[in-house]
Structure formats: C-alpha cells, structure tokens
Amino acid sequence: xxxxxxxxAIRGRAYPRTVGAMREPSWIFYDLTLPILGxxxxxxxxxALGAPPRFTGYxxxxxxxxxxxxxxxxxxxxxxxxxxxxxxxxxxxxxxCGLVPILLGMALGGMLATTLRAVVVVAAGVLLFQAPLTVSxxxxxxxxxxxxxxxxxGLGMFFSSLFLMxxxxxxxxxxxxxxxxxxxxxxxxxxxxxxLWVGLxxxxxxxxxxxxxxxxxxxxxxxxxxxxxxxxxxxxxLLAVGFTVLALRMLRYMERISRQEGRLSFRW
Amino acid sequence: MVARTLRTVKxxxxxxxxxxxxxxxxxxxxxYSLARPLGxxxxxxFMFYVVAGxxxxxxxxxxxxxxxxxxxxxxxxxxxAYGVLEDREHFKTTQYIYTAPIPFWAYLVGRGxxxxxxxxxxxxxxxxxxxxxxxxxxxxPVDRLPxxxxxxxxxxxxxxxxxxxxxxxxxxxxxxxxxxPEAVGQALYLLCxxxxxxxxxxxxxxxxxxxxxxxxxxxxxxxxxxSPDAVRSFPxxxxxxxxxxxxxxxxxxxxxxxxxxxxxxxxxxxQGILDASSTF
Numbered sequence: 123x124x125x126x127x128x129x130x131a132i133r134g135r136a137y138p139r140t141v142g143a144m145r146e147p148s149w150i151f152y153d154l155t156l157p158i159l160g161x162x163x164x165x166x167x168x169x170a171l172g173a174p175p176r177f178t179g180y181x182x183x184x185x186x187x188x189x190x191x192x193x194x195x196x197x198x199x200x201x202x203x204x205x206x207x208x209x210x211x212x213x214x215x216x217x218x219c220g221l222v223p224i225l226l227g228m229a230l231g232g233m234l235a236t237t238l239r240a241v242v243v244v245a246a247g248v249l250l251f252q253a254p255l256t257v258s259x260x261x262x263x264x265x266x267x268x269x270x271x272x273x274x275x276g277l278g279m280f281f282s283s284l285f286l287m288x289x290x291x292x293x294x295x296x297x298x299x300x301x302x303x304x305x306x307x308x309x310x311x312x313x314x315x316x317x318l319w320v321g322l323x324x325x326x327x328x329x330x331x332x333x334x335x336x337x338x339x340x341x342x343x344x345x346x347x348x349x350x351x352x353x354x355x356x357x358x359x360l361l362a363v364g365f366t367v368l369a370l371r372m373l374r375y376m377e378r379i380s381r382q383e384g385r386l387s388f389r390w
Numbered sequence: 391m392v393a394r395t396l397r398t399v400k401x402x403x404x405x406x407x408x409x410x411x412x413x414x415x416x417x418x419x420x421x422y423s424l425a426r427p428l429g430x431x432x433x434x435x436f437m438f439y440v441v442a443g444x445x446x447x448x449x450x451x452x453x454x455x456x457x458x459x460x461x462x463x464x465x466x467x468x469x470x471a472y473g474v475l476e477d478r479e480h481f482k483t484t485q486y487i488y489t490a491p492i493p494f495w496a497y498l499v500g501r502g503x504x505x506x507x508x509x510x511x512x513x514x515x516x517x518x519x520x521x522x523x524x525x526x527x528x529x530x531p532v533d534r535l536p537x538x539x540x541x542x543x544x545x546x547x548x549x550x551x552x553x554x555x556x557x558x559x560x561x562x563x564x565x566x567x568x569x570x571p572e573a574v575g576q577a578l579y580l581l582c583x584x585x586x587x588x589x590x591x592x593x594x595x596x597x598x599x600x601x602x603x604x605x606x607x608x609x610x611x612x613x614x615x616x617s618p619d620a621v622r623s624f625p626x627x628x629x630x631x632x633x634x635x636x637x638x639x640x641x642x643x644x645x646x647x648x649x650x651x652x653x654x655x656x657x658x659x660x661q662g663i664l665d666a667s668s669t670f
Binding site: 173 | 422425426427428429430432433434436437438439440441442449453480569570572573576577579580584585586587590591
C-alpha cells in the first residue's frame with residue numbers, strides 16, 4: 123500500500139513535467155530555442171577565434187548540459203519556493219506520501235523532459251554547424267550520462283531543502299549559480315584549462331565530471347581530460363550516492379526547522 | 391505634468407532600488423552583483439586562452455569589454471520587464487499602481503533606471519579586473535570623455551526603449567511571461583556583437599544586428615575605452631558615424647517602443663488581463 127502510494131505520488135508529480143507540459147506548447151520555443159541561441163553565440167565566438175571544429179562540439183555539449191542545470195536549479199532546487207507562492211507547499215506537507223516522493227516525481231519528470239530537449243539541442247547544433255560528434259563507447263557514454271543525472275538531481279533535491287527556508291533569496295541564489303557554475307564546470311571549454319586542482323574542486327558539481335567524461339568518450343584522442351574517465355565514473359557514482367543520502371537527511375532536518383520557525387508559508 | 395513625471399520616475403527608481411538590493415546584506419549583494427558578470431567574462435577568457443594557447447590577442451580585448459558591458463544591458467532590459475512581472479504576479483500591485491494618478495510608463499522607466507544603475511558597478515568592477523588582472527588595455531583619456539558620456543547616455547536611452555518594447559509584449563503574454571525577457575536577452579547576446587564582431591554573423595543576420603541600438607552602443611563604448619587598432623564590429627564607420635547611428639536607431643526604437651507599449655496596454659485592458667496573475 124505504501125509503495126503504491128509512493129509510486130502514485132511520483133507518477134503524479136512527474137505528469138505535469140512530461141505529459142502536462144505538452145498542453146502549453148510555448149515551452150518548445152523557450153526550452154529549445156533559448157539553449158540553441160546560447161550555443162550559437164558561443165560557436166560564433168570560437169569561429170571568430172578560428173578554433174578547430176571540435177570546439178564547436180564542446181559548445182554543443184555544453185549547451186545541452188545547460189538545459190539540465192537550468193532544470194535542476196529552477197525546477198528542482200527552487201521549486202518549493204514557487205510552490206510556497208502558489209499555496210501548494212502546505213498541501214504537499216499534508217499529503218500522506220511525504221515530500222520525498224514528490225521530489226522524486228519532479229526529478230523523474232524533469233529528467234525525461236530535459237533529456238528530450240537536450241537531444242534536440244544537440245541535433246540542432248550538429249545540423250547547423252556540422253559538428254563532429256561521435257561516441258567511442260556507448261556503454262561508457264550511457265553510464266556516465268545516467269550517473270551524472272542521478273548525482274545532479276540528488277544535488278537538486280539537496281538544494282530544494284535549503285530553499286524551503288529561503289524567501290526572495292531563492293530567486294537570486296539560483297541566478298547566482300549560473301555563469302560561475304558554467305565557468306567552474308567548463309561548459310564551453312575543457313575544464314582542465316582551469317588547472318587540475320580547481321577542476322577537482324569544481325567536480326563537487328556533478329556536471330563537471332559528467333561533461334568531462336562525456337567529452338573524453340566523444341573526443342578520445344583530442345580532449346584533454348581532467349582525470350582518467352573511469353575515475354570520473356567512480357567519482358560520479360560517489361556523488362550520486364552522497365547527494366541522494368545527504369538530500370534525504372537534509373530535507374528532514376530543514377522541514378523540521380521550517381516548521382519550528384514558521385517559514386513554510388512565509389512567502390517573502 | 392513634467393514635475394509629476396519626474397517625481398514618478400524618482401519613486402519608481404527608489405522602489406526598484408529597494409526591491410533589488412534589500413533582499414540580503416550589502417556584502418552578499420556585492421558578491422552577487424559581481425559573480426555573474428565575472429563568471430561570464432572569465433568563460434570567454436578561458437575560451438580564448440584554450441584556443442590561443444595562452445597567447446594574448448586583440449580579440450581578447452573585444453571579448454572582455456563586451457562581457458563587462460553586458461550586465462548593464464541585461465540589467466536595463468530585465469529591470470523593466472521584471473518590474474511589470476513582479477508587480478503583476480508576485481506583489482500583485484499592478485492595479486494599485488495603474489490606477490494611481492501617475493504616468494504608468496514613467497514609473498516603469500524609474501524601475502528600469504534603478505536596475506541599470508545596479509548593473510553599472512558590475513560593469514565597472516569587471517573592467518577593473520580586466521585592467522588589473524587580465525592586463526586589458528582599457529583606458530578613458532580625457533579627450534574621449536565627451537564621446538564616452540554621449541555614448542553612455544544614448545545607450546541607456548536605447549536600452550530603455552528596447553526594454554519598453556518588451557514590456558508592451560509582456561502585457562499580453564501570460565503563461566511563459568517570466569521566460570520571455572530571458573529569451574530576448576539570449577537573442578540580443580547573439581545578435582548585437584556583445585562577444586564577437588557582428589561581421590562573424592551570417593549575412594542574413596547582419597541587418598537584424600544593425601537595427602538594434604545595443605549593437606551601436608557596444609561598438610561606441612569599445613571605441614571610447616579601447617585603442618583605435620582594436621577589433622571592431624564596424625571597421626568602415628568613423629566614431630562619430632557610430633554615435634550618429636546609435637542616436638538614430640535609438641530614436642526609431644523610442645517610436646516603436648511607444649507603439650508597442652500603448653498597443654500592449656490597450657490590448658491587455660480590452661482583454662482584462664492587465665493585472666491577471668498567470669502563476670509561475
């Protein structure tokens with residue numbers, strides 16, 4: 123009974139992000155065109171510099187990855203902030219399934235919808251710029267991708283517990299975690315360029331290792347990897363477990379604090 | 391009427407300043423104001439160095455000055471757009487502001503100006519980092535000061551005109567209204583020569599770039615602070631010609647923005663959605 127309830131909650135919360143989103147087709151413009159515009163701008167930067175074609179591939183991969191980061195930040199981490207404003211958070215708290223299945227539903231729906239968008243961004247980039255994107259090992263590619271997603275959405279769940287406490291700061295903090303993260307994680311250039319130690323520090327953000335690992339699989343001879351790709355896989359597995367456990371514990375803790383301090387329905 | 395308009399701009403400015411700056415303590419606000427522009431600038435710097443193999447080049451100066459100016463562009467456009475959205479969706483105060491005996495547009499211009507002023511320190515500090523750490527040859531000789539001030543003033547006018555045109559559309563957009571300003575920002579980032587010369591754009595996109603005041607503003611500001619042999623978007627034009635084009639295109643955009651603003655406002659009132667929250 124409990125498992126069925128949890129599954130219903132997950133499915134129910136994933137529904138608006140997958141099937142429900144189809145009812146508002148404007149996302150096609152905003153979720154596909156926006157990342158593509160960003161990709162095009164940075165491709166032109168490399169063209170202005172006369173860079174080799176593989177850099178176009180870097181930018182396309184980075185642009186697709188931004189879709190995941192934006193989804194995790196705006197639709198996972200800060201989601202409870204929006205829910206406060208809509209008055210849904212109190213309903214979530216009272217629901218017999220608890221917050222975790224709701225977060226898992228958000229994550230599942232977000233992963234599916236964003237993967238579709240990322241595929242379109244990559245396809246558009248390849249078609250527009252004839253970027254050389256080939257995969258040297260599909261099992262490794264899919265493994266890195268899956269582990270990266272779990273770790274990234276675990277991070278999103280961890281952040282969402284923090285955002286239970288925040289009001290207007292939530293909006294600004296999500297904004298703050300854009301360009302600095304694109305820089306630290308090497309969205310548009312090999313993260314190795316930042317130096318080994320900075321790159322390793324930035325690897326706390328799962329996208330850093332995932333993106334570098336995927337690039338190593340796609341450009342095995344020319345990409346200057348941060349660390350060997352199998353180490354990156356191990357690191358991602360560690361982050362996936364770590365962030366998920368941390369998120370669950372943090373969520374319980376922050377929920378209790380928020381109730382004590384009366385911040386759950388505190389909108390500003 | 392003029393006094394009331396100016397007073398409204400002033401109050402809009404004060405309100406915008408409070409909303410955007412009082413959500414945290416001044417130190418965190420300072421970090422916040424600086425982190426994004428510096429992040430954006432250093433992305434370009436690393437892209438440059440990865441390709442150039444650590445060597446310097448004129449294109450780096452072009453990138454860095456454009457990236458430093460971009461926060462002001464974003465702040466001006468977003469300030470106006472989010473002013474409308476926050477009042478309508480977040481604070482739910484549109485009906486009170488609209489029915490108050492003030493020119494609504496002047497209030498919004500005040501909000502946009504506040505945001506522009508908040509964006510300027512990020513530009514200045516990014517340029518300071520560019521000079522101090524990246525050794526970019528940015529300088530403002532006294533004889534270039536009038537040109538710089540003229541470009542800055544015209545640029546802010548042009549930016550507010552583009553922002554008001556966006557506002558006109560926002561009045562009648564509901565569901566995805568929050569994402570529209572960002573969409574426009576991304577498009578402008580691509581089109582107006584912020585991070586690469588517009589000559590790199592495909593031929594069919596160049597006329598679009600030339601129709602935007604921001605393109606000429608960025609070019610004029612680069613000419614004011616970089617040496618004459620720097621990379622340029624319009625190498626065939628003289629400095630004065632760029633300034634003249636900035637003034638002319640801004641004037642056209644003021645006309646377009648007036649039409650868009652009035653058209654959007656009228657349509658929203660006819661449909662009864664001026665203060666309709668679309669949820670977010």
